[in-house]
Amino acid sequence: MSQDQGKRIESTGLASGSGRDKQRKRFAMVCFRVLLLQLLITSLLALALMFRDFVTAYSAFIGGLLYLLPTGWFSLRVLIKNTARSPREILANIYMSETGKVFLAVALFTLVFMLVEPLNAAALFVTYILLQITGWYLQLKLNHRFLKL
């Protein structure tokens, strides 16, 4: 099989064995690039808000972290620490990771609202929602294959 044919097969998702692993690693790289970009957006937003008000700036940064930590943990579990092969195992792994992500997010939100004082809730939620939206946009934009389906 020529190299071109191999690449074409991988790009359509028909790879097996080491090809699948390579594909998974490439997808994981794209996902972690999205998370890094989001961290950059959060930091820039917090820096920009620092000129306005310190409380608003750290509230925005906490909002970003509240999104990034559970999502990063979910991505790590699903894309890196996942050796599942059969569809049933893959699905079980994703369900467990999703459950963990929700619990982690709830725990972090609770901790922030109980411990951080004073807090600008508007800045926190605006950053959180902004990161959700950029997450959708960047995932769809960086995974060109998704748009072809």
Place this chain on the structure above:
Amino acid sequence: MAELLFIAVALLLGLSALAGALGVSLLGGKFLEGAARQPELVPLLRSQFFIVVGLVDAVPMIGVGMALYMLFAG
């Protein structure tokens, strides 16, 4: 007034959980269906599943965040 707050928080959390659970379970069902039809497409389906799970649980998570804010800081 406090009772109303608790009812609002319960509704927000409950409806968010229901929406997230319905979305993810429908998605999982479709993933298994697709994998059964074309097992060779499992890596591709897994990537798409990962992306769409992120889209599905975004709005329920915002709801959960708002509910917890109302509960603890409101």
